[in-house]
Amino acid sequence: MKPDPTAVSAAAYRLRAQSDEPLCAYLYDLAHLRDHARRLVSSLPDGCELFYAVKANSDAPVLRALADTVHGFEVASGGELAWVRSHCPGTPVVFGGPGKTDAELEAAIAAGVECLHVESLGELRRLAWLAGGAGKKVAVLLRINLALADLPQTSLTMGGRPTPFGVDAQQLPQVLAWLNRHPQVVLRGFHFHLLSHQLDADAHLRLLQVYLQQVAIWQRQYRLEIDQINVGGGIGINYREPDRQFAWERFSRGLATLMADAAPGRCRIRFELGRYVSASCGYYLMQVLDIKRNLGRRFVIARGGTHHFRTPYAQGHSHPFRILPVESWHYPFARPEVERSRVDVVGQLCTPKDVLASAVYVERLRVGDLLLFTYAGAYAWHISHHDFLRHPHPRQIYLSLSQEGRHVAVQ
Ligand SMILES: Cc1ncc(COP(=O)(O)O)c(C=O)c1O
Structure with a gap:
């Protein structure tokens, strides 16, 4: 990289x-971008997917250079959704981010995004109402904020403590009960993005292990039929010591072991990396x-x-x-x-x-x-x-x- x-x-x-x-x-350097993304995708273990978080850099040539290599794009606004659809119409898209408006949810439903990452019960209610009105079923991941005492320390954390992001894990029983009564919204799995700027491959593996183990517990506890865990983005760039970057090869090897040991049955692992894909x-x-x-x-x-x-x-x-x-x-x-x-x-x-x-x-x-x-x-x-x-x-x-x-x- x-x-x-x-x-x-x-x-x-x-x-x-x-x-x-x-x-x-x-x-x-789009040739470098393509090579780098190819290397990332090909070194991921079976059962993993790489989406690109376009907020990191949504320039059309950058998106076009990545479109055939990554598994899809993650967008976080109606603007990004329209932009991505106009420049790379065939690329799968998932839609996340806080504070989605009705117009954005409607646009996502109409565009047939593969999945929406839902941030709260309120957003879920609006989505179900809009999907019902459009006569459509929508697939969702619940973005969850987990209280983690030993969350790895990076300069940017979006969870593990009170933040505006995701559903508090303690509200999960209530949200799952609500989902059971609203079949127009189909729960496909869970989404986590607790931090960015992670430079330590082992610490990131430990965090992913917590996600996978937690989802396996929920799957058993609530008899969930889910097929996906989105582990977010967050792999950092070492700007201070550019010769010491995140150890991706070590990470992907560790991930293969982790998945063999801890991945809940039939769940794909999806990454939505931004910085680590396009910075270099x-x-x-x-x-x-x-x-x-x-x-x-x-x-x-x-x-x-x-x-x-x-x-x-x-x-x-x-x-x-x-x-x-x-x-x-x-x-x-x-x-x-x-x-x-x-x-x-x-x-x-x-x-x-x-x-x-x-x-x-x-x-x-x-x-x-x-x-x-x-x-x-x-x-x-x-x-x-x-x-x-x-x-x-x-x-x-x-x-x-x-x-x-x-x-x-x-x-
Ligand atoms: C929900 C979510 N996913 C993915 C990303 C991409 O993170 P990064 O660029 O650190 O990989 C972000 C960044 O803020 C995010 O909020």
Whole structure:
């Protein structure tokens, strides 16, 4: 899953040569994305499926690159549903997320989504009423929040403690009794998504073991005929130490053992991963505009900023980048540069929060050089406040492999 920036760097230099305007762009390596997704799918044990959580990056070329590889897409709004249906009409879709409106539930029923992930009894009631009105049966998973004293600690937890997400496991008897009286809603299984940013494969296996064991208990206790457990997303990217990523091979081997030991009979295990699928295919490119010293600290100011690429601020890390040196310099004065120093890389916004990397050591960096931020393909452009200050949007370049094996830009 390690990104290989060779093709993207070459494309960055090509872009640089096209204009004298300071450069700012997102570049996506779709060949890498496809390979990575294929590897994930093929290494999962039998009985597992990989859906892609499109909230991580729903760009049409990204979805098209994944559509034939993953088992389906997870959407979390009516907007995502309509978008996915228009760009990848044949791909199976599941619909989750809190606060679904009647219009969204109706759209999901009309679109024939494979399954809805229900967040509360109130939502279930509205869904049953709407499905009845449409004369349709709908399949659901109940998203459950389990109280877990020893939930692995990550920087983002959506459950294990009081949160707005999912049905409290203690309400399950009441919800199951209600489902028994409403045959227009068919319970297919359970959904869990208790955390994101999981970097520890063993801890994630232990969490999945808790899910599987819990579902097996419910299956026996309530004589449920279910066929699916959705274990959510949540596998993280190690932005702080990019060479130490989640041990996927170890995880998939452990998962095979876990399924043999603990999977409740006849249940498929479905993942809906976002970040781990698309982060490594994306790059954010900024050109250095200025280098200066201010009260003893060195600042590198580059074209763009957190209004395009909010990931480092959102996660509180220094985002990894590499320097692509640019040789041309057309001003009649010396080129500002910094050597063997620690620098803060900031963007163009009028806020001290516009920081992409801080106190990072650089051997040599000059005004005009390019900074290529890696792991920028998930929760990057899509979570950013694009129009703050009305700077131009970055260019969006999608690279795919031509039949001759060359990386070319596609739409
Ligand atoms: C319900 C649900 N599923 C899947 C995901 C994808 O998570 P990740 O990108 O961490 O894999 C999220 C992210 O918030 C989510 O809320």
